[in-house]
Amino acid sequence: MGKTALNKKEGSNIMSNLYLSPHRAIRNKYIQNAIKSSSKEEATRIEIWEKIKDWFCGTNTIEALGKLYDLTHHNDKSDTESAFKKVSAFYQLKKMACPGHQDKFWADIADNEDGTYTFSFSIEDVIDEFKVVYGNTEDDISAIKKRELTNDSEILEKNTVIGKVKYDREQNKLEGISSANQRRVGLHLLDESVKQKMAIYQGLAQEWTSFQMKCFDYYAQQRSSLDSINGLNMTSVIGTADEWVYQFSQSINEIRTRTQKIHAKQFHDTINNFKINAAPKLLEEIDNYILENNKKYPLAYEHVKKYPSDKDMMSNLKVIRELALNFKITGLMSDTPDAGLFLEHLRLIKDEVDIVWSSIHKNDPKQQLDQGAYRDCARGVLSQLWSFLSAGDKEKMLENMEGQFGQRLRGVVELAAEEVGQNEEDRILISTIYKYSFLMEDVVVTLRNDLGKEEFVVGNPENIKQLSELINSEIQALLQVGIDLSHYPSGGVDKTVLSY
Structure with a gap:
């Protein structure tokens, strides 16, 4: 006949008995649940805590x-x-x-x-x-990359920032890392082809070191937290019913080793797999131009001078294109874009534009000062770069640049440009920082054009009024492209953050 109804008196008797003790009062909700349930399974379901609460006498x-x-x-x-x-x-x-x-x-x-x-x-x-x-290695690598970079591991030498780390090929070591910590950063996991590129482009050395620092902290934090659990002595649980805790601590070590190896393979693939078949004559012309202008392009000059006859080594322009085009390290093709990585690769694109621009107008100094023509040249280079990317990659890049990430980063760079302009007399430095600002707009314009979207005026960046509004990762991102804000009036920025 369906549910059995309780008359008012019976319900009252049940309810009155519930107030005899706190425990019965707690169980009242289960009686009400039994009365109102539509099935026996629902009526008899008891929460986990109800089953075990009496096991924890005296516990919070x-x-x-x-x-x-x-x-x-x-x-x-x-x-x-x-x-x-x-x-x-x-x-x-x-x-x-x-x-x-x-x-x-x-x-x-x-x-x-x-x-x-x-x-x-x-x-x-x-x-x-x-x-x-x-x-899971992919999940761990993703979690590690999202961590804020700190020097809690003390891998960096005192008074060294990540933007100053570089690879010394002669001594096979990373400058800025103490001798005791060289093994920690895993250079032994990299082959010579990657190290050669790291010697040319220090941003690669910084990217590698940054991940190694985060990786060390990620697993060390778990181990130290495990060891700090009150009453837990890791060695004393061996041979007991709690030996699984010790086994877990050992598994962390194994996972860390495997994660480092997998990341190293990904790093190799990222740097080595993308190839551009530039015409040998063009490469020769570019290399000759770099040799003639060694003061303007010191890193490229050192590379060309050191490997003049090495046909397998790429020219500086080829290195720039390979790095800028590889979506795994541009920092702009994921749901969590990285400002530091993106600015580093924007610097590479800027360098390529500078080389092409100077090469075209090397006999016309006046034309070199034409900002409008320079931006047309930059957009031409960007359009050429986008031709190597899939439509999906370009859509993701545009989404990030037109969204909150792009607006914020453009605001950060615009504020930095204002600070540099007000506090520096170095016209080259001032010009350089403004080039980053223009290039970010040009990235949006050229991506929209490449994807066949309608033209529009790029919106204003986020309005950031003073340096104190910048977060540590943004300050570090600027530092990695040579913009050191620690020399300027802080406007509230913690100097210890600027000098980290």
Whole structure:
């Protein structure tokens, strides 16, 4: 006949009994749930906390509930940091329980054939065995790249910034990194072809070092957090029911090694796979021009002078194109674009434009000062570069440049240009910073044109009024392209940030 109705008196008797103790008051919601449920399964469902709350006598309820939340939520992530949160929560929740209930907590760590690991856990009669796969290299690399760059690892020498790191090919070491830390930055993982390019373009050395620093911090933070858990002695759990915690700590070391190797392979592929078959005659003309103008292009000059007969080595222009075109390191073709990487590669494009422009007008100094003609030349170079990219890549770049990222970065560069203009007498430096501002507009214009979109006036950048509004990553991004704001009135910027 369907649901059995309770008369008012019966309901009143039940409700009056609920107020005999706090525990019965807590269970009131389950009686109400049973009365109102549309199925027996729904009526008899009891939350996890109701099943185990009596195990935690004398424990901070809020803290225990917090651990339970960490354990049962965000199960779709496979990076190591997410797994650490569950491992930590499970171990601490177990130790919060009274000794008589701790044997109901079971966990295990197992390695998988693909290099990942599985953290399995269960709580008897409460949570059935649940598996968490972690150590997915792609997820870890993504998480590492999103970290803010710090020198907590002390890999950089004192008073050195990432923008000053460069690769010394003669000594096979990174300048700006102490001797004790050279092994940490993983140069042994790179082959000679990549190191040759790092010697020419220090931005590559900085990009490599930046990832290694973040990688070290990412895994070291998890290990140190694990070791700092109250009452946990990593060596004392070996041979006990908690040995899985030790196994997890060891898996972090293995995952870090694998992540570094996979990232090194990606780095190699990024630098080596993209090829441009420039005409030998054009390359020779460019190299000759660089040799004649050695003071203007010192890095390119050193390269051309050092490898004049090496047919396999690319000219400086070829290096510029290869790096600027490879979407994995432009910092502009992902959902989380990187201002530092994008400005570095914008510098490469600027250098190419300068070389082409100077080569065309080397006998006409007056024409070299024509800003409008220079921008036409820049747009021609950009259009040539875009021809090597897929429509999807170009759409993503345009989306980022027209969106919040592009507006903010253009505002940052515009503010920096104002500061440089007000505080510097170096006309070349002033001209250079304004070129970045123009080039970002030209990136938008040429991408729209290449994609067949209607022409429009590029909107205003974000209005940033003073240096104190810049965040650390933006200051570092400017520093990597030679714009050091620490010499100017700070306007509220923390000087320790500027000199990091």
